[in-house]
Amino acid sequence: xxxxxxxxLLSLPVCAVWGxxxxxxxxxxxxxxCVDVVVNGRAALSYDxxxxxxxxxxxxxxxxxxxxxxxxxxQRGSNAMGLPNPATISNxxxxxxxxxxxxxxxxxxxxxxxLVIGK
Numbered sequence: 001x002x003x004x005x006x007x008x009l010l011s012l013p014v015c016a017v018w019g020x021x022x023x024x025x026x027x028x029x030x031x032x033x034c035v036d037v038v039v040n041g042r043a044a045l046s047y048d049x050x051x052x053x054x055x056x057x058x059x060x061x062x063x064x065x066x067x068x069x070x071x072x073x074x075q076r077g078s079n080a081m082g083l084p085n086p087a088t089i090s091n092x093x094x095x096x097x098x099x100x101x102x103x104x105x106x107x108x109x110x111x112x113x114x115l116v117i118g119k
Contacts, residue, residue: 034049078085094104
């Protein structure tokens with residue numbers, strides 16, 4: 001009765017190891033920093049790494065997560081960005097719009113002469 005019990009005790013560690021999952025290799029972490037190399041006093045920038053950082057993030061479905069800020073600016077109106085448009089220039093220039101580089105101004109008001117009493 002002793003040999004089967006001894007064989008059973010020896011086989012327990014083998015069964016325990018065999019039932020475990022194989023270790024998975026660690027996932028590759030995303031690179032967040034770029035390495036700039038200096039050769040003979042001149043910097044060699046890593047443009048590939050910089051381009052990866054500047055590309056928009058992509059979600060799992062394959063679409064972009066949002067619109068870029070540079071694209072959002074192009075969809076705004078010119079007056080929202082402080083740029084002149086024909087309506088504002090026409091308002092500012094008055095009847096001189098398209099005729100002169102100087103805007104229309106009312107004539108200068110001359111002061112009234114002082115009142116002279118009795119002469």
